[in-house]
Amino acid sequence: MTDIRLIASDMDQTLLKSDKQLPAGTFDRIRALAAAGIEFVADSGRAVYTLEAMFAPVLDAMTLVAENGAVIKRHGELLATNLMRPADYHEVVRATQARQLGVPLICTLDSTLFAEADRGVQQEMSHFIATMGFIPDLLALTEDVPKATVYFAAGDAYTQADAFYRPHFGDRLAVTVGGPTFIDLMAPNVNKGRALRQLGAKLGIAPAAMMAFGDTDNDIEMMQTVGYGVRMANATPNMAAHTNYRTASNDEAGVLRGIDLVLAGQLPAQG
Secondary structure (H helix, E strand, O other), X not given: OOOOOEEEEOHHHHHOOOOOOOXXXXXXXXXXXXXXXXXXXXXXXXXXXXXXXXXXXXXXXXXXXXXXXXXXXXXXXXXXXXXXXXXXXXXXXXXXXXXXXXXXEEEOOOOEEEEXXXXXXXXXXXXXXXXXXXXXXXXXXXXXXXXXXXXXXXXXXXXXXXXXXXXXXXXXXXXXXXXXXXXXXXXXXOOHHHHHHHHHHHHOOOHHHEEEEEOXXXXXXXXXXXXXXXXXXXXXXXXXXXXXXXXXXHHHOHHHHHHHHHHOOOOOEEX
């Protein structure tokens, strides 16, 4: 048997298949984990309302960590928020618009907002965002929000993060890359690992008794937090330095395979 009491999984390129769908049997595994006393956590850069739509049949049996840790919701109850101030995301919007190399978007607690001038990305974004809106000016927003994101259709988010966003914002905001097309910026110290520590403190679960599955940079802090870090076969190469276990790819239901091993009292392959 294992001592695992919580299993967290990233979504895109981890739990989700390449077609952005959950693998068959996901809900059955979440129910089986709950019956075994193991909390399942969807720990994602996606918005909380997108995750709620995706996991609607099993929301009473799991936790959602959304926006890279800015929002934590368990069994339908909002547990914590770690929000970004208007002055900070306004600066991100201004800088992005001035560079003309990416599309800024603001993730509120209720929807994801774009400038009206960027309406052309609506179809592309529908694969990632359940509720989106378009407003004349993102700088007119005055509420605290979970996250600002910059979308790079060219797929060069890793390069842009190192070239501009980390040097310009990394000293006062959390900056991470959620794959080749998205850079996410949050309030200081917000990340998936910190959110798991917050959740663990509320549930009485130590990080050493947690397992996490992930594939890329915005999962690093999560892997550094948990006792059992598992990388996908399709993970970016740098993730090998932050994980001690491995599983099959997202298109081979690698997360479900790992869950099945835990339910059987075993662990994924080491290395």
